[in-house]
Every structure is written in C-alpha cells, then in structure tokens.
Amino acid sequence: MSKAGMLKIGVPSKGRLMLDTFEWFGARGLVMRQTGAEREYSGVVQGIEGVELVLLSAAEVPRELAAGRIHLGVTGSDLVRDKLADWSSQVTELATLGFGHADLIVAVPACWIDVDTIDDLDAVAAAFRRSNGFRMRIATKYHRLVREFMTENGVADYQLVDSQGATEGTVKNLTAEVVADITSSGETLRANHLKILSDGLIHQSQATLYAARTADWSQIAAATTALSQKLRLRIDTTAH
C-alpha cells in the first residue's frame, strides 16, 4: 500500500532491466527486492528510511514521472524522449546507469543498393510517392522521436505507420517500406533482409535515473537528502 510522505522510486517490474536496476542501487547501499510471489508487483527498499519502491512497466515510468506520482524513476531514455513532450521540462536526468543499451535506428531493405544515407531515403521517398501514389511508409512505435528526426533532416513525402511489435516484419508483409526501431545487435534486421542507414542513428538509449519536476518534494526532504548522499548525486527537482 502506498504511503504519504514517502519518496517513491519507480522501477521496471520485470526481466533483465529490473535485475540490473536492483544491482545498480544495491552497489550504492540500497537493497531493493520483490516481495511475495515472483509475479507479484510489490517490492521493498532496505538501507534507507522513507523510500518506497514502486514496480511498474518501463513504458509507464515516463507518464508516472510526468504526473508527479513517483519522485524518481528508472527507464530507457528512448521512452522518456518519445512519450514526454518537451521531456527536459518535465523530468531531470540524474544519472545514466550503464545498462539497457539499445539504438533507435532507421533501416531499409538490403536490396536498396542505391540507399546509404537519410539523403538517399528522402530522394527515394519522392520517387516512391510518384510511382505508387502514396507517401512512403515508415513503421515505428517511436512516433515523436522519428518524426522529429525526419523534420530535422528535411525528409518529405513519408508517413509514419504504427507498429507495436515485430516491426521488422512490416516490410516483408508490405505494410511499410522502411522501419525505425530499437536494435542492439542488428541480428533481427539482418534476418529480415534489412540494413541500417549509415547516418540513421536516431537515439542511443540506455537505462537512466530521472527525477520528476512536478512531484511534491516538500514533505520528503530528509529522505531526499539521505538518498542523494547514498547515490552521490545532486537531486535537482526545481521546475523550469
């Protein structure tokens, strides 16, 4: 049960990301662990007073931070930048944690021998629209990051189509011509006959600790100071 006057830390609720996060805090004297059954989303923090662990999906951490329902949160920097408008006005980046690395990239069919850069992609988009009568489709779930990247690079005549999973398969299934997705090794891309554009790196993501600017920090000064000392981090919580 949630208690008032507690400093709440949101942490991914499963898998490698949760274990690595526990380890990162553990190395700094904060022991986090799941309580109850393995699949039960509740946990405790030991080694500090007044701090509550909130286990939740990594994808929900940005929203919870923005709403100020948690004070601190660990999630991928890709999720924060994609899900939060003007992210740096809503959260502060306190520390990159050195795990959960993944690159958000743009990939095209390997048989596109004429395409190596974003510049080529833009030229192909113009020709594609002329010969097919609709805008070239880029499948992604990272709508904000991809759109901002394309605008910044002056790409026209494309459209984003939503793909929440198995994005690499959209090209073969003829529901997209291009994909913008997270990759770590590039293996899935190669297996689906896709190649990464040489300047197609949109964002290098890793697990990051954030502080919520809009959360109420007034009742938890002691816990904030204690945590700040343990983590050896200055916790800047001032809103812009």
Place this chain on the structure above:
Amino acid sequence: MTDKSIIRAEAEALFAAFQATGAVPVDADILLPAETLLDLYGEDIRARAYVTSDPLNGELMLRPDFTVPVVQAHMAHGADPARYCYMGEVFRKQDHLGARAREYLQVGYEIFDRAAPEAADAEVFALFAHVLRPLGLRAATGDIGILLAAVRGLNTTEGRKAALQRHIWRPKRFRALLDRFSGRAPLTDARAKLLDHLASDTPANLINAAGTVTGLRSAGDIADRARAMIDDASAAPIAAPEAAMLYDLLSLEAPADAALAHLRGITPLLPAIAPAVDRFATRLDALRARGVVTADLAFEASHGRTSLEYYDGFVFSFHGPDPLPPVASGGRYDALTAVLGQGQSIPAVGGVIRPGLVAKLKGAKHV
C-alpha cells in the same frame, strides 16, 4: 468585458471591415479529414494539429488553419473571380511548455482571381495594412516566385532542379542540396564508395547480390535510381557564377525598391528570373497606387520559406514587439489550389489576422 469577449469584439470588427469590401463570408468545418491535410503538409502537420478519430470516417483533425476548407469550398461551388472572408477558431498543438495559444481566433481574407495576380497581392496587403494601421506594426514581405524561377532556370539536370524545387520550403535541406550540386560540399568517402559499387556491375546483379528482395519498392525502381545516381555523379556542377547568384538571392534583404534595383542588376546573369522580377515590379507599382511606401517596405527573398503553408509567390507578415508571434501573415498559394483542386486550379492569395494579438497590443497601448 472578459479577455475572451474583448478578443471576440476585435474579431467581429475585423470581420466587418473585410465584409465591407464585398467579400463573401465563408463558414468552414472545424473537423477536417486528416488524410487531405497529411497529403498536403506531410507528417509535420501531426506535430501541429490535434488528431482525433471518428468511428466511421477514420482520422480527423481539428482545423489548424482555414486554407484547405476555404479552397475546397471555392472549388466545389465558388464564383470566378471571388473574394472570401472568414472568422473562427484554429487549433494548434503545442509541444513545449509555455504560453503559446492552443486555440485562438483567426480572421481571414482570400482572393481567387485569374486576371491580375499582382493587383490582387497588393489589394490584400493594402487591406491588411489599413485595418492594422492603428497598431504601428512592422511589415515584412517576400516573393518565393523569384526563388522558384531562379531554380527552374538553372543550367543543370532536370533531376537536380526538381530536387531543389521540392525543398524550397525546407531551407536547411535546400542549402545542403545546393552545396552538393554546385560542388561546394566535397563528395564524401562513403558516397564515393557507394558510387563505385553501383558502377561495378549491372543494377540487377547488384540487387541479387544484396540478398533477398523484400518490400513494395520494385527492383525496377531501385535500378532506375541507381542509374540516375551514376548519371548525376558525372553531371557537371552548377557553374560557380550561377551558383553565386543563387546564394546571393537566398540572402537578399533590402527595402523593396532597392531590392528591385538589385534584382534588375542580377537578371542578366540569371535570365530565367526576368518574368518573376517583372511581376515583382508590377506588384510594387500596384502597392504604391494603393498608398504603400515601397521605398521603406522590408523585403527578404527567403521570407515565408519556413512556414508550412507552401506559399509560392508574394508573402507578407505584420509584426508587433518581440517575442509576440506575427499579428498577421499571408501570401500567394497558386500551386496548392492545383493540388487540392484535383485538376482545377486558380491563382489565390490571402492572409489571416490574429485578433487575440490585436487586442493584446491595444490593451498594452492603453496602459
């Protein structure tokens, strides 16, 4: 009165002034089909407009501006020529915290007229200058038609001209393309390697060697572009004097009469701009005939290129003190009517005023 009712009263007064010229009032829908706007403006419009969904009609957008509905209304049942005015809310999604308005009133005026485009340009500008005169705003003008004419007249391949023309409204990419086509940007190693690879065998063999062919883009289209890239690599760069004139044109900023004299001076070196420069001169005459002092009127050849509106001729805006957004803006959008008209097209020029900013400036004056 509340702020909202002060602004509405301001809007009503502007609307009445526009109607007094004989313009026909138009009522436009607020919910617009998203597909039309996306096809016209591209994905960038999603960052600017609120998207909502209808269970039967799919994606709809809250009206981000009046251009599309007014042009469509004209194409469906408009007189020729026609003058329209309108008043209503527009909705703009804001991706940054701050005071920028998410919904505000616009009052607009549009002329659809084939006979004398420059006279219509002057008529719209002079009308706006007249109704905004009490505010003491700074006017800025431009003419994208001159830039378009310069690009169309370049001594280079059709492919390069088409690429430049497509990116007139994206200055950064336009500049990168021009740097490449004029030889100012060196060929990168990666590009040289790619070109070597493309020249090493037939496109069909190279495509086969690249692995399984996947996706909707055909092997024929891939081969076509591969050949076009090799051709482009062997095409001569845009000659230095011609490129220099274009760079000069992009950065031209001067009072309108002085800008005309400068353009007359460079026309022998860029003969293709002659008709566009003549139209500019005709417009300045028409503006003077309406009492506009063109010797002081600010002119920038690149004005209006970064807006999403796809203006392709005369452009103008009226500015209050920084950091206020423009109080009014507008321009000519002939090509856009061709896209929306599906075969039909009509020369069109118009603009909008934000009564909220008018009220704000008037309020500030009374303090």
